[in-house]
Amino acid sequence: xxxxxxxxxxxxxxxxxxxxxxxxxxxxxxxxxxxxxxxxxxxxxxxxxxxxxxxxxxxxxxxxxxxxxxxxxxxxxxxxxxxxxxxxxxxxxxxxxxxxxxxxxxxxxxxxxxxxxxxxxxxxxxxxxxxxxxxxxxxxxxxxxxxxxxxxxxxxxxxxxxxxxxxxxxxxxxxxxxxxxxxxxxxxxxxxxxxxxxxxxxxxxxxxxxxxxxxxxxxxxxxxxxxxxxxxxxxxxxxxxxxxxxxxxxxxxxxxxxxxxxxxxxxxxxxxxxxxxxxxxxxxxxxxxxxxxxxxxxxxxxxxxxxxxxxxxxxxxxxxxxxxxxxxxxxxxxxxxxxxxxxxxxxxxxxxxxxxxxxxxxxxxxxxxxxxx
Numbered sequence: 001x002x003x004x005x006x007x008x009x010x011x012x013x014x015x016x017x018x019x020x021x022x023x024x025x026x027x028x029x030x031x032x033x034x035x036x037x038x039x040x041x042x043x044x045x046x047x048x049x050x051x052x053x054x055x056x057x058x059x060x061x062x063x064x065x066x067x068x069x070x071x072x073x074x075x076x077x078x079x080x081x082x083x084x085x086x087x088x089x090x091x092x093x094x095x096x097x098x099x100x101x102x103x104x105x106x107x108x109x110x111x112x113x114x115x116x117x118x119x120x121x122x123x124x125x126x127x128x129x130x131x132x133x134x135x136x137x138x139x140x141x142x143x144x145x146x147x148x149x150x151x152x153x154x155x156x157x158x159x160x161x162x163x164x165x166x167x168x169x170x171x172x173x174x175x176x177x178x179x180x181x182x183x184x185x186x187x188x189x190x191x192x193x194x195x196x197x198x199x200x201x202x203x204x205x206x207x208x209x210x211x212x213x214x215x216x217x218x219x220x221x222x223x224x225x226x227x228x229x230x231x232x233x234x235x236x237x238x239x240x241x242x243x244x245x246x247x248x249x250x251x252x253x254x255x256x257x258x259x260x261x262x263x264x265x266x267x268x269x270x271x272x273x274x275x276x277x278x279x280x281x282x283x284x285x286x287x288x289x290x291x292x293x294x295x296x297x298x299x300x301x302x303x304x305x306x307x308x309x310x311x312x313x314x315x316x317x318x319x320x321x322x323x324x325x326x327x328x329x330x331x332x333x334x335x336x337x338x339x340x341x342x343x344x345x346x347x348x349x350x351x352x353x354x355x356x357x358x359x360x361x362x363x364x365x366x367x368x369x370x371x372x373x
Contacts, residue, residue, distance in 0.1 A: 029352030040341030049227030054197030096123030116186030
């Protein structure tokens, strides 16, 4: 026996409220995911190499980069080194090196102390702190007396985040706080002295389309060793875009279903069919465009031949292994923040996708007949 039962008015109202609630949550979570994805996009032009041992002194790194700058400025030297540049496959990046020391004591002038991490940086601090400062300014390269502190260190030592201009002691040297970085990690960053060892390197390119393999070649030519772990900004920014595509696609499906339903009530059937066809074509075009934007990686992520079907399984395995080795490293603050943006994007995309699916299911049952056997 089959009965046909229509939803009552209260049931329809309840399902409509559920639908609009799920839709609102999906939009809010997707918007939050888009924000976090946009924040992480700033790291796509950066590549870092992590080593277990110091590779050179700050003086040697400065001299190496000066020679590279001369090659860029001098046409004769540049043409002579064209073969070497072709092997790298990219322009000369901006390089900053650093060494990290943990459990360093930082003191105020009255003797109050706090332990944290000391970064000795050779090169541009803008590469090391690309997201800017909460207050103050970055020390210039010749400013050996200036330093940058995290907001966590500023709060622990001074009970305030507005500490620019204060004096602080680290390893029996007195520094003047120039800038404050927004971070919950207790650290202090200074310009490295000429004899200070440099262990890790961060490279910034003009375009995220530059191949990661070129950066690794550059690091090998500079240090003579391959890095134990590599941070690929373009990879994690691309993963965030792919994750964001999921809730966006589900919301677009909802919009397409809404337009198709409304078009069926058009006065003229031809108009309704034209609207449905146009909406479907627009959805397909958006899907192709969004997929291209999400998968805009460098050529390292593309096979040499499209018929090579084994390329991507091997690539995924390689990147997963690299990510695992990277997470074992003590990352610099910018890369910790970049991976945190990716994690937040993933959480919001998951929540937004689930809310969008709930809205689709709720809408499918709205006003429909329930059949019972």
